[in-house]
Amino acid sequence: xxxxxxxxxxxxxxxxxxxxxxxxxxxxxxxxxxxxxxxxxxxxxxxxxxxxxxxxxxxxxxxxxxxxxxxxxxxxxxxxxxxxxxxxxxxxxxxxxxxxxxxxxxxxxxxxxxxxxxxxxxxxxxxxxxxxxxxxxxxxxxxxxxxxxxxxxxxxxxxxxxxxxxxxxxxxxxxxxxxxxxxxxxxxxxxxxxxxxxxxxxxxxxxxxxxxxxxxxxxxxxxxxxxxxxxxxxxxxxxxxxxxxxxxxxxxxxxxxxxxxxxxxxxxxxxxxxxxxxxxxxxxxxxxxxxxxxxxxxxxxxxxxxxxxxxxxxxxxxxxxxxxxxxxxxxxxxxxxxxxxxxxxxxxxxxxxxxxxxxxxxxxxxxxxxxxxxxxxxxxxxxxxxxxxxxxxxxxxxxxxxxxxxxxxxxxxxxxxxxxxxxxxxxxxxxxxxxxxxxxxxxxxxxxxxxxxxxxxxxxxxxxxxxxxxxxxxxxxxxxxxxxxxxxxxxxxxxxxxxxxxxxxxxxxxxxxxxxxxxxxxxxxxxxxxxxxxxxxxxxxxxxxxxxxxxxxxxxxxxxxxxxxxxxxxxxxxx
Ligand SMILES: [Cu+2]
Numbered sequence: 001x002x003x004x005x006x007x008x009x010x011x012x013x014x015x016x017x018x019x020x021x022x023x024x025x026x027x028x029x030x031x032x033x034x035x036x037x038x039x040x041x042x043x044x045x046x047x048x049x050x051x052x053x054x055x056x057x058x059x060x061x062x063x064x065x066x067x068x069x070x071x072x073x074x075x076x077x078x079x080x081x082x083x084x085x086x087x088x089x090x091x092x093x094x095x096x097x098x099x100x101x102x103x104x105x106x107x108x109x110x111x112x113x114x115x116x117x118x119x120x121x122x123x124x125x126x127x128x129x130x131x132x133x134x135x136x137x138x139x140x141x142x143x144x145x146x147x148x149x150x151x152x153x154x155x156x157x158x159x160x161x162x163x164x165x166x167x168x169x170x171x172x173x174x175x176x177x178x179x180x181x182x183x184x185x186x187x188x189x190x191x192x193x194x195x196x197x198x199x200x201x202x203x204x205x206x207x208x209x210x211x212x213x214x215x216x217x218x219x220x221x222x223x224x225x226x227x228x229x230x231x232x233x234x235x236x237x238x239x240x241x242x243x244x245x246x247x248x249x250x251x252x253x254x255x256x257x258x259x260x261x262x263x264x265x266x267x268x269x270x271x272x273x274x275x276x277x278x279x280x281x282x283x284x285x286x287x288x289x290x291x292x293x294x295x296x297x298x299x300x301x302x303x304x305x306x307x308x309x310x311x312x313x314x315x316x317x318x319x320x321x322x323x324x325x326x327x328x329x330x331x332x333x334x335x336x337x338x339x340x341x342x343x344x345x346x347x348x349x350x351x352x353x354x355x356x357x358x359x360x361x362x363x364x365x366x367x368x369x370x371x372x373x374x375x376x377x378x379x380x381x382x383x384x385x386x387x388x389x390x391x392x393x394x395x396x397x398x399x400x401x402x403x404x405x406x407x408x409x410x411x412x413x414x415x416x417x418x419x420x421x422x423x424x425x426x427x428x429x430x431x432x433x434x435x436x437x438x439x440x441x442x443x444x445x446x447x448x449x450x451x452x453x454x455x456x457x458x459x460x461x462x463x464x465x466x467x468x469x470x471x472x473x474x475x476x477x478x479x480x481x482x483x484x485x486x487x488x489x490x491x492x493x494x495x496x497x498x499x500x501x502x503x504x505x506x507x508x509x510x511x512x513x514x515x516x517x518x519x520x521x522x523x524x525x526x527x528x529x530x531x532x533x534x535x536x537x538x539x540x541x542x543x544x545x546x547x548x549x550x551x552x553x554x555x556x557x558x559x560x561x562x563x564x565x566x567x568x569x570x571x572x573x574x575x
Pocket of ligand 1: 399400458459464468
C-alpha cells in the first residue's frame with residue numbers, strides 16, 4: 001500500500017514537472033580534426049527527470065556529436081555499428097563519392113566498422129548524418145541516430161558572424177517524439193512516418209538557452225521523421241536567414257517565418273541587442289500550415305490523433321533567456337555574405353522529369369515515376385559533367401520534401417514563380433506541394449561510378465522506407481578504359497555501346513589485318529562470365545553483339561585478344 005501510494009505521488013510529480021520545469025538545452029559534444037570515430041549503440045536517455053527512455057546514440061545516449069569539418073581537409077570516418085543489426089550512415093548534403101555516401105548499399109553489418117575517407121569539397125554550411133538502410137531509416141533515426149555536421153571554410157571565417165560553437169553559434173536538432181506512459185518511445189512504421197506530441201531539441205524536452213544580448217546564430221535542422229515546422233519568434237521579430245541547406249546565402253534574408261520540412265537546414269541570426277533580461281521563444285506556428293503538411297492543420301475529417309496532439313497548433317520549440325552581452329559578442333549583422341553564381345538554363349544538357357506519384361493510382365503505394373525503390377534497379381543515368389534540370393511534379397494529395405544525394409541544386413522556379421529569397425541559395429531538400437512543379441538546376445561533377453548509385457527520395461522517412469525513392473548512377477563516358485592487371489593497350493579502337501547497357505550491347509573495334517579475335521566478359525573482380533566471340537575477322541571495322549540482359553547490374557570488363565594482343569574496356573550493365 002505504501003509502495004502504491006509512492007508510485008501515485010511520483011506520477012503526479014512527473015506530470016506537474018512537464019508543465020513547470022524547463023531544461024537547459026543540451027549542446028552536443030564536438031569532434032574536430034581529420035579522423036572521426038563514431039560508435040552507434042543502444043543506450044538510454046533522460047528526456048524526463050527520473051525516467052530513462054531506451055534509445056540509440058552515436059558515442060552517447062541520444063543523437064551524436066557535432067562534427068566540425070574544414071573544407072579542403074581529407075577526413076576519415078570510422079563508423080562502428082553496435083546496435084545489433086545492420087545499418088548505414090549517410091552524410092546528408094555532402095558532395096562525396098557514392099561509395100563514401102553511406103546510402104543503402106554501404107551496409108555496416110552488426111559489429112563492423114565502416115571507414116570511408118573523403119575530401120571535404122563543400123562550402124561552409126550545416127549538414128547532418130543519419131542512417132539510410134532501406135526500410136529501416138525511419139526507425140534508426142527515430143531511436144536517436146542523427147547528428148549535425150558543420151563545415152567551415154575561409155570565406156565564412158572572414159565574415160563577422162557568430163561562430164563560437166555552443167555560445168553564439170547554436171546547433172538545434174529539432175524533432176518530435178511520441179512517448180508512451182512509461183516514457184518509452186512509441187514507434188509505428190508506415191504512413192508518412194511516426195510523429196509525436198513532444199518536441200525534443202538536441203534531445204532536450206522543453207529547452208531553454210541562455211543567449212547573450214547580441215547576435216545569436218541558430219543552426220536549425222529539421223531532424224524529424226515527418227513533421228513540418230513553421231519557425232518564427234514569439235514576438236514576431238524579424239529573423240535573418242543567412243544559410244540554406246548547402247551554404248550561406250548571398251545576403252541575409254529578413255523574414256518572420258521559415259517553413260522547414262524534414263531534412264532541411266536553415267541558419268538564422270536573431271538580434272538580441274538591448275534585450276538582456278527578456279525571455280522570448282523560438283516557436284512553430286503550425287496553425288499556419290494549411291496545405292496538408294504533416295504537423296499542420298489536419299484535413300477535415302482526419303482522425304484526432306493522440307492526446308496532446310500538437311498538429312496545427314502553435315507551440316514553443318525553445319525559450320531564449322537573454323543575458324548581458326560580453327566582449328566576445330557579435331553585435332551587428334553583415335550586409336553581404338557570399339557570391340552564388342547562378343547555373344544558367346542555357347547550359348542545360350538534359351531535362352529530367354521526376355514525377356512524385358503512386359505505382360497505380362489512388363490507394364496504391366507512393367512512388368517516383370510510377371515505380372517503387374528497388375535496390376537492383378538503376379532508375380536514372382546521369383553523365384558526369386552534365387548540367388541538368390530536374391522537374392519535380394507532385395501528383396499526390398500531400399506535399400513531399402524531395403532530397404537528392406551527391407549534389408546541391410538551385411531552384412529555378414516553384415509553380416512557375418522564382419523561388420523566395422531564402423530558397424534562392426544552395427539546396428538539397430525542397431518541399432513540393434500537391435499539383436505543384438518545382439524545377440531545379442544542378443551540375444553533376446567529380447564523382448562517376450557505374451556500380452554504386454546515389455539516391456533521391458522523399459525525406460518523410462515513412463515515405464522513403466515505403467519505397468518513395470530512386471537510384472541514379474553518374475557515368476563518365478570519356479573514361480570507359482580502365483586499367484586492368486592483364487590489360488595491355490595496343491591501339492585497337494574498342495568501344496561498347498550503349499554504356500551503360502540494358503539489353504543488347506554492341507562492341508565495335510578496328511583491326512589492321514585479318515586476325516584471330518576472341519572477346520570475353522569478366523566481372524569487376526576478374527571472374528570469367530562468358531565468351532562473347534571467338535573466330536577470324538577481316539581487317540577494318542568489326543562488331544560483336546552480345547546480350548547484356550542476361551547478367552546482373554554492375555560493372556564488367558570486356559577483354560579482346562587480337563592475335564595475342566590484349567585490350568580491356570569496362571562496360572556497365574544496368575537492368
Ligand atoms: Cu513523401
